[in-house]
Amino acid sequence: MLQLPKVIGHRGAAAYAPENTLESFREARYRGATWVEIDVKLTADGVPIVMHDPSLERTMGVDRLVAETRAADLPKAVPTFEAAIDCFRELGLGCNVEIKPCEGREAETARVAVETLRRRWPAALPAPLLSSFKDASLRAARDAAPEFARAVLIDALEDDWGKRAAAVAAVGVNTNGKKLTALRAVEIRKAGYLLSVYTINDGDVAKALAGMGVQCVITDAPDVIVAALI
Template identity: 75%
Template sequence: MLQLPKVIGHRGAAAYAPENTLESFREAKRRGATWVETDVKLTADGVPILMHDESLKRTTGLDRLVAQTPRAELPAIVPTFEEAIACWAGLGLGCNVEIKPCPGREEETAVAAVETIRRCWPASLPIPLLSSFKDPSLAAAHRAAPELPRALLIDAHGDTWEARARAVAAVGINTNGKRLTAPWAVDIKQAGFLLSVYTIDDPAVARTLVAMGADCVITDAPDVVLAALS
């Protein structure tokens, strides 16, 4: 059974360092995180990198789409997934790997992420959790690596959440903590799923969500939430 920590650093420690960078992961470690969360996308030449947006502009200043940019032309601050895994290995950090495909690359991104994990993931780290908002990505990950646990990302409650999660053999639900209701939290837990909430930086809100049944709080400020839950 997958064991998640109470707190996961969102994109590293995004409140303190540029998100999805090696420095952000080092900062998360310095601030007490034992796991981090990150986003994996593919470059134009099919290299898995860490990036949330479809465009590079917000985080790097380069006004180009990830899907149209080869790895060799990316800013140096953007790590490959392989480089990030090596960083986590050195820091002893587990990871919730969000498959964040550009449109039309849902299955391709999942397969590339899984192949990188199988090739590079060290035995010293806990098995990673794969998550995605995209059902086809999770389905492709399940086919390619059924041994890797999966979580369905859902922004808000809907009638189909459990059927969708079962269809991709998910072990967890990762949802927007600001929209989670107590009845839905009960339903998720009674259905046997792990429950993670994002992106919660307020200590009081974090405590309330854990009291509602959340197993894990994903946060930009892991030190703040860890202190609140200690």
């Protein structure tokens, strides 16, 4: 069974450094995280990069869609997925890889991401966890690389959460910690799934969620949550 840490840095340490950058991953490690969560999507020429939004505008100040931008034309601060993996090797960081496809590229993004992991993921690091809001991406990941553990990402858990998790052979559920109820947390844990929540930056809230059975807290401020939980 996959072993997750109690704390994962959200997009690195997004409270302290630009999200999804090598700087942010280093900051997360400095602040006590042993894992980070990142977003992977594809450029126009099919290169997997670490970026959350469909556009480069919010994080990089460039009004251009990722899906219409070649890797060579990206701002230098945007890391390729391979560069991120190399950074994780250097820092000894595990990773929750969120497959964050541009519209219409759900299966393609998953296949490229797992192929990259097969080639580049260091054997010395814990095996990564794949997650996605897109069930089509998780199905493609399951079919292409069943050896990588998967978690369904669901913002607000409905009664069909178990059906969705089973359909992609998930081992975990990642959900919005601000919307999680104690009843649902108990249901997930009793069903045998790992339970992670995002994005919690308050130590007292993290402790309350841990008391409900949450095993892993994804946070912008890993030092704050590490201090509260460990």
